[in-house]
Amino acid sequence: MSLQGFRGEILSLSNDPAEGCDAVRHDADGLLVVEHGRIVARGSHADLSLRFPGLAVERLEGLIVPGFIDAHVHYPQLDCIASHGEQLLDWLERHIFPAEQAFADPAHAGAVAGAFLDELLRHGTTSALVFGTVHAGSVDAFFEAAQARELRMICGKVLMDLGPDGLRDTADSGAAESKALIARWHRRERLGYAVTPRFALTSSDAQLESAGQLLADHPTVLLHTHLAENTREIAEVAARFPQAADYLDAYDRFGLVTERSVFAHGVHLPDRSCARLAESGAGVAVCPSSNLFLGSGMFDFAQAERHGVRLGLGSDIGAGTSLSLLHNAGIAYQAGLFKGYRLDPFRALWLATGGSARLLHIDGDVGMLAEGQEADFVVLDDKATPLLARRTARATLEERLFALQVLGDDRAVRRTYVMGQCAWDRDGLRCAA
Template identity: 75%
Template sequence: MTVRAFRGEIVSVPHDPLTDPQAVRHDPDGMLVVEDGIIIDRGAYAALAPRYGDVPVDMLPGLIVPGFIDAHIHYPQMDRIASHGEQLLDWLDRHIFPAEKAFADRAHADHVAGLFLDELLRNGTTSALVFPTVHAHSVDALFEAALDRNMRIISGKVLMDLGPDGLADTVDSARAQSDALIRYWRGKARLGYAVTPRFALTSSEEQLQAAGQLLVDHPDVLMHTHLAENERECAEVAARFTQAADYLDAYDRFGLVGDRSVFAHGIHLSDRACARMHESGAGVAVCPTSNLFLGSGFFDFTQAARHGLKLGLGTDVGAGTSFSMLHTAGVAYQAGLMRGHRLDPFRALHLATAGSAALLHIADKVGGLMPGQEADFVVLNPAATPLLARRTAGADLAERLFALQILGDDRAIASTYVMGERAAC
């Protein structure tokens, strides 16, 4: 057994500050004790050091926070980040679907998957819920690359039998390939599976029904899709699913709304849909940079709080404009203000860590830097740039966190640790 310790200023937000006034855990001079990749103790250095006198201690200058957890991102879209000129549906046709067709080549998928995961680690993201493509081997490529890096990654073959030529599967192939992938990858290392219909418009009713059956057959997997992102998209869903009460109901009719369902965006939600999500235990991955970039709108944090929705934070690259969860948290604050909500910096950190972990059903494993959890953490440098250094000098913890979220990016990531080992990124 290998035991090592890390000393520095430690902060995590294991619970939602919106509902728990004691949510923030802060150790100004703290110590994390890690055994074989698992945190076995945490607290003030002065209190813990005598107990672990023979354990080597690494000094980590900066601010130690949990590894970021990206609740919604597309790895095949990384090369189309910053693609100009369209809102959602036209953007997909013009930029994204052509890029995803290239993943028919397994070698291309392998190459991009490795670059993608390295970019996550470089930005301090150690866990993520990831969209691949319709190609089954795009999942294999991502999972194999994640195994090499010991990352906690959840993904699943995209289902889209109404997709364009070169990206359309069938009801039968989607069901068979998804089932085979689940059975092959289930329980391997730190990997998880998600049944992944792209969105309501790219699947037939028969395929949505098959997706629901996969969830029945494999109750341990997640369900991951898009919901109420763009007004034109919402209108087209309403025109097609005329019997549905709203967009969420178009999924609910096929058994796709449950406590393991993760819906990206959720900008244009009815109160009925919010109430149903709360009742079911489903939640939303908020994607502020993507919502702004595609002109989709601003997530309503006030409505979500009123209904008690589970929330996480996602970059949604490639519509999202940065892999940085710090930057994404900063834009979430700005987007919230557009609807009158002032996102607290501690809650923003919660959403980017433990909140996303709860949404992805991995909160027992990561997100809080608590004993028993895996030792995924990031060291932030509040003086990474001259402006950050000036803004954070003498600032209290809340001000430093907020400055990092507004002014920070990959440059503020001093180091990333996965299971207690520094990542090579």
């Protein structure tokens, strides 16, 4: 494929602004030069147009940002979004476990996977760390759909030998199926695997030990699970693991806390856990809309920042209320402010892009619109609604970005590009199959 040029206003973050560095990279009239799906040059249009004479350039109206990266989401729960009336454990029993049993049918899994990935593209999300179900076929179906769309996705079969009837494996079968899935899919094109115990209460000690062994045997896969989401859950984990210092320690005893571990939620973490997360290099996928919807609590950004804990942003569908990471960034600001933390809009964008990429160990490829990275990006429209247009008129870049996070959602996503190809166009049909 010949060189492609994309001209417009470009914004990304090269690092976490909380680390005190000048992380904002903004080209008011910028140019991305893409070859074979990767960015070969980025900078001002005035400068780069001289380096690439004759380059065919597509003018994009809006704010170009990296494709959003969802650090924690459940594709099988797409049809359970907006399920009423329960906190975490009862919500799982009433709504989620019955729905996930249907994923024993590969055709059903494939249909939901396709719908889910198309929804991600519509919301500007181009990469994600995704739960399957206990059925190995649910992961096959997801990866097949992701591969067809050339998306960078990480997924894993759920391990839960203490799960309910119809959603229960064994320590041996879970390990065997996980090994087969790793061999079949991990690092195949843009795909990656995550060892995925659902949470501490749904796996026996033998299964948690086998999960640790899977990580040791496959050092490039991730660990993906839940941590300290809900007070009742935490109390039950403490009763199940009386020798553990805290919830995180229950995982640590089985070798599950490493630099490649991603823990969703972390709403109620003691300082000891935060220190251990920082020491190990593990991190937390913050899921603000889910935490509010289930009444779980509000993440403590200040505590995590004091300890230097790695963070990303997740939608956690179906407990989350929107696949839009713009929307979730706005909810994160509100949740942080409740505890006295003012989440900067540039840091919120970092969490939804480069921060999640770093947490998922894919920051060499995506998340910053840097030279050498894959050309996954989103074109945002800060005039998508009449109210947004009023609020952003004559606003600064920071004010526009914050307005997009507080007032924006999928309507603000004008286009989504994957590897330099348009995969979603709000004003027309999907650009690519």
